[in-house]
Amino acid sequence: MDRRSPVPLWSQVQDDLRRRVTEGEFDAAFPGENALVEAYEVSRNTVREALRGLRAEGLVTAERGRAPRVRRAEIEQPVGTLYSLFASVEAAGLTQRSDVRALDVRADGVVAAHLDLEESTPLVHLERLRRADDTPLAVDRVWLPASVASPLLGVDFTHTSLYAELTELTGTRVESGHERIRAQIPTRGERALLECPEDVAVFVIERTGVAAGRLVEWRQTVVRGDRFAFEADFSSRGLQLAVARSAATPPRAATAS
Structure with a gap:
């Protein structure tokens, strides 16, 4: 990180992570916050701000209690x-x-x-x-x-x-x-x-x-x-039609098995 640059540290971290994601470096696993704090020698808040931007871009996903992951195109x-x-x-x-x-x-x-x-x-x-x-x-x-x-x-x-x-x-x-x-x-x-x-x-x-x-x-x-x-697309018309068909169908007589 260039600490003399006018570019905020979180933005520098974000740019570097974006590059590494694009190059496929994290295909197997994405590092957790602690690992990123240690690797970039920045605060946890800086890492979280960088990750927030990557999540907004759809590059990574994170759930409560779980490490971030690279988000694949669906x-x-x-x-x-x-x-x-x-x-x-x-x-x-x-x-x-x-x-x-x-x-x-x-x-x-x-x-x-x-x-x-x-x-x-x-x-x-x-x-x-x-x-x-x-x-x-x-x-x-x-x-x-x-x-x-x-x-x-x-x-x-x-x-x-x-x-x-x-x-x-x-x-x-x-x-x-x-x-x-x-x-x-x-x-x-x-x-x-x-x-x-x-x-x-x-x-x-x-x-x-x-x-x-x-x-x-x-x-x-x-x-x-x-x-x-x-x-799939759906509409209330299809539901109404299904209900109408059901109502029009007489109940089946019970049969011995």
Whole structure:
């Protein structure tokens, strides 16, 4: 710190911390107040003032009783619409890259059942570790009928969209589907792959995709809960319609089980 400078010490600390955050120095952990006081040889009030500005900028976050943390950009995902994780990451101003962990043909009876296929049906299986600006974001596993998706076996999925490649190489365009989202504690392997902090849960997203009235995709994506947010629009009209439908539906007769 330049104590002869007209720039306040808190501003000098803030500028230096901003630089270090931008360079990724605190990706693993952000130092606590005591460590910053010692490192910069300033008062606790000076450190707190510097951190207050970084919080206002959205660079770090802090909760009562917990050390500050670098705040990652969230990937916002609309509910009830068809979307591409690749496109969502890029739209957030981040670079999407994938580590391809598997791309092959295999049979899976459980997945085949999701696709209304015979258990022995050959399926193209693609597993990727999805990254946003090199930081692990999601483990993405997808299965498609080999009769449809076999041309994808030669694709380099490091930096491309599955849906874009599927459309270009096979003429198959996913138009609709169903998605189920739940929160859970990641397994030890998932936590290691995603580099999740101990206090971060994950979302598990299960999706079936439909093209021309046919099930062509079953996907399971495990995504870090601190990097992902879902959003949806709603209105009182929708609620009133739901209530009206409920009132118009006669009660079901009890049946023996």
